[in-house]
Amino acid sequence: MEILAMKNNFDYTVIKSTRKWWYIRCKDALCNWTVRAEGIDGSTYFMINQCDGRHSCAPSKKRKFGKTASARTIGTLIQHRFDDANDGPKPNDIIQFMRMEHSCEITYWHAWEAHEFAIAAAKVRGFYNAMRRVIVVDETFLKNKYKGTLLVVTAVDGNSNLYPIAFGVVDSENGDSWGWFFGQLKVVIADCQDLAFVSDRNASISKAIGTVYPRSAHGICIHHLLTNVVSFFKTKGLTALVEKASRAYRYTEFQERITEIFDMSPELGRYLREADVRKWACSLFPRSRYDIRTTNPAESINSVLRIPREYPVIPLLDSIRELLTRWFYERRLLSSKHVDPLTAKVERKIDRRIVKAKGFQVYKVDNFRSVVKGDIYDCHVDLERRTCTCGKYDIGKIPCRHAIPAIYSRGMEV
Template identity: 55%
Template sequence: MHIYAYSGVWRSSKTKGWKFIVDEETGGRLLTLDTSKTFDNLRVMVCEDFGTDLNLVNIDLSYLPSDLVIGLDSPPVFITNDRQLKNFLTYVKTKASTRLCVCIRSKVGFNLNEEPAELPNREEVGMSGEVSDDIDGEAELEEKDAKIDESDDENKCEKDMTNGKSVRFSLVDVVKKGQHFTSKAALQATMEICAMKHNFDYKVAKTDRRVWYVRCAYDDCRWRVRAEGLTGSSYFIIKKYVPDHSCAPSSRNHSVRTVSSKTVGSLIKHKYETVKEGPKPNDIIQFMRDDHGVEISYSLAWEAREYAVSVVRGIPEKGYEKVPKYLHMMKEANPGSHTFYETDSDGRFKFLFIAYGQSIRGFYAAIRKVIVVDGTFLKSKYKGVLMVATALDGNSNLYPIAFGVVDSENDRSWEWFMRQLKVVIGDDQNLAFVSDRNNSLAKALAKVYPHAHHGICIHHLLNNVVTYFKGKGVAGLVAKASKAYRVADFKKQFTAIFSISPAIGNYLIQADVRKWARCQFPGYRYDVRTNNPAESINSALRSPREFPVIPLLDSIREMMTRWFFKRRALSSKHKQPLTVAVEKKIDRRIEKGKKFQVFPVSDDRFLVRGDTFECMVDLVRRTCSCGKFDLMKIPCRHAIKAAFSVGIQAHTLTDDMYTTASWRSIYEESINPISVPEDAWIVPSHVQKAKVLPPETRRAAGRRKKRRYETVEDKIRSSQGTQSSKRRKCSRCGIEGHNRSTCDRAI
């Protein structure tokens, strides 16, 4: 169907109601629409037909259903999504006279369709319509800054046009006399974008808090703009404007005006709103080159990215003051959650803890009681450490339990984190922890969880063996010893290790065999031999670790929301009795046990032959002399073969935490976001009054890194003077000699 669309702006009055003022210069367009078009398709089509750039403007599409309107105060209907577009098309079928109203607004804060605004009276803004007459020093401006009087400029431009003299182009359709801007920054950004889009440059003749006067960079050109500020307001209004450029393109000695980092950042900030990383500086350079025909430097692109990220994700300093409100609202959205934060005596942020109630309830319902804990560094301005406690579900998926943000990994921070974790996960002999060999973490576990068992990551242990003892040839034996299910197999491997390297053997004993050997572990750690689960979560949060504290917490929440939803959908479609991962294990073990022979010993006990050694299986006690059935709680290939001999299904011998029903139960709840925008948060008075200041960072421990040895190339560059031509400063602390990635100074 054909839709007539025109550009303009809505106006309302008490006597005439709502009326759309058409922009006569822009005119109308005829659009072809059908029900397959989406809202985004329509916006792109409108921008193309009206000759605007979707990256620079916001498009408002609306219409007035006159037969449904009751009263003069009924506003127009705005089309904002696919459903509203479908409603519009359905309505237009029966009301062919309905027009689509297009309002084009610049993203830097002004309306491209808006008619020149009438200046308010003195009672409203404290100044008359002729602002220039009331601004002190106006005569001085005319004498000092205007080499050619502005009124003469306008008259001369008109005379030139009358006499047929060439005018290169006019910006009358971009900005207009009487145009108002919310701030001086918005005005400057608008003019920078205009200069960039229309390939010209200008110079600032005068600027202060009340006047902004610019003219073309070439003295012979008549183009100029003068804007004045309203008294008692941040608004600026264009008072005098010569829109025509008379300078010749051949007289230019450079391309166009270089935009500021803030202006570029305002053009690209939407690219960071729904993604983890967003464009890199080189991507921004290419974007400005392809979309705007402008070359910018890498440093400007980097500063533009920092500005855009700060606008989208918030300024780090301001994030900490929102912590009390955010944690309160998150608990309201997710009942049963435990959140806590701590500040020092000066009110500066110290520690933060968050554990979602849905995750805690799922852990107690059907999760292996093995918690992997680890810490990883944060890369935002105030740095710090993100602490993670996670488990594995019955399908071997990551199941996060708790997160903490602390200053560093030390005795106090790990003990604080463990005490907060103990609020939701109590101490128990059936509970096990797996971590690296961090001394502070080991002390905290021994102090806060004395009854739980502590295992260490075999991967870190093997790294130490290779690094400190040059034991690459022994590392394989250590790995086999750690994986052994039977004590006899472990002793065999450990004896071989001692015979090759007594030093490595003594080191492994000092590391406590019960903490790294599976068959020697006093509790149940199942197949969790490393801290890879926590490391995997750290990897999943690699980009959010660069965010300020509130966006970081919201990224964690979003990740968990997404995981819970996907796994709830996956488990609901899974019809087999055991989870996907366990069904695959059972299938592999059935294949491996095909040739085994089973000899009944009693109704429940069987001797299985055909493997490297004979195994005794007890189906009632769910044990096998190979050790795998006992430690994993999943039937081994010997137990499966014995069960088949008496017509028992393998899934009946598997622990309940591996069943599909248990898998579904732990994800039946959803991790909820905060349902209201920040300006609508309602919190108790004590939360409202709570003040949290940014943390006081300190210099990292350890010897400072020295500069690398000077190479021949360095000496050549130094002799040519290129090294000292421009001193680089750290963007975090502002001190020379290093960059943000290596900065460890207190701020």
């Protein structure tokens, strides 16, 4: 609507704006031009159910040109010009673009805000196009004069590099601040069933994710869980068993470990059940979590920002922007020279698995399924569904040492 008003030289006033209703009218109170729209259930879209599209106001009564689009709208207009967060038009270029393409004058500050929005949009496109759908959540205290808390969410790319998505500065960590933060995140990353979050056992985070992202899955950091085990349960060997139960790719292996835990410490067994095993056990997690079992990615960012956290808010955010600009520039430089089909770390992982797979025997069942023998136990591989009964192919999404010989037996590349 802002673009329509800008192109057709009129302005409007928002009378009502809720999730259910949207009502606007011409800035001139005597004009007949109005639009009413109703929100579509289960969607962020609105359907116009009433519109008087003819302006009855006199052009001679106008005191300025039409409505100037918001920085967000202008950012949307130019975001296709950003290949990544380090490329694309600068504020002066945006001013010229708006002048030539839309006959609209905007200030440098307005153009700068649009530039920042477009950069954020480029990051979001990167998340949807190339990132694993796992968002790691963490927080850290600020150490400047006014204190406060820095909230962080990050993803991990295919080369296990950190991919920061959003930062938020709040007065303290509580339900309201997390609710606000995830509400802002949802503007750019929608709730969906293939999305997963990983955080510590903070009740405020869990509640906010459940409210704002009800369709996503929420996992807890195994390191935080193990810290509690060490603190409250002193029996020797328990921590290692919990870690093995968490890491187990097969449900049967998890059952063996959790049974051992209950035999050694029924109290710990009950504690782990209450923590919800689906949130910390890889084999039971309801979504694709890959091998992201901790909040280490977000904590690593907090560690890098150890000194900037002492700065006032604006210099802190400038430091974050400079850090991300450097990271993405260096990665783009490396990726431009990379010629292999998969990332460097995944190629090394596959190379190690190829060595382990030597000597395995493949017995084909059909065009996609095979039984692979030669390991500790026989495995059933389904190349169409990308699964293996060892569990690694299912969870990590990278061919396991059983899938690789099954792939080779069909004359295909990994």
